[in-house]
Amino acid sequence: MDEKQTYTERQKQLALIAKALGHPARIAIMQFLARQEQCYFGDIHEELPIAKATVSQHLAELKNAGLIQGTIETPKVRYCINPDGWQLARTLFADFFAQPLKKQGCGCSDE
Numbered sequence: 001m002d003e004k005q006t007y008t009e010r011q012k013q014l015a016l017i018a019k020a021l022g023h024p025a026r027i028a029i030m031q032f033l034a035r036q037e038q039c040y041f042g043d044i045h046e047e048l049p050i051a052k053a054t055v056s057q058h059l060a061e062l063k064n065a066g067l068i069q070g071t072i073e074t075p076k077v078r079y080c081i082n083p084d085g086w087q088l089a090r091t092l093f094a095d096f097f098a099q100p101l102k103k104q105g106c107g108c109s110d111e
Contacts, residue, residue: 014092017085020065025050026058030081033068038080 007015021027025048032047033039045055059079062068066085071078 010092010095013088014096016065017067017089017092020061020067021089023058023061025054026062029055029058029062030067033079033081036080038078041077041079044079 021030028048029044032044036043041052041055041059044059045052048055050058059068059070063070066082067089068079068085069082
């Protein structure tokens with residue numbers, strides 16, 4: 001029986017980040033936070049047309065992927081971009097898309 005290839009840490013990290021960015025609301029949150037030095041949960045909620053619980057779920061996904069960080073300042077939570085996570089995401093995506101293609105196109109037709 002052939003052994004299955006295991007995924008590299010870089011592949012796993014890229015997949016985690018790609019999944020975290022795989023929803024338009026999370027893209028909007030990242031774009032909003034990139035324009036701020038820091039902001040509070042309420043600021044993010046006011047920016048998006050979705051329920052508070054949904055905003056919390058999206059923030060948790062982004063935090064889990066290391067793209068944002070939060071600081072509790074009772075009774076509020078302050079969020080900002082995690083610079084290390086941002087740089088890692090930039091590097092991983094740049095490396096991924098810099099791969100040379102063996103052949104341009106596969107000869108398949110879109111029709």
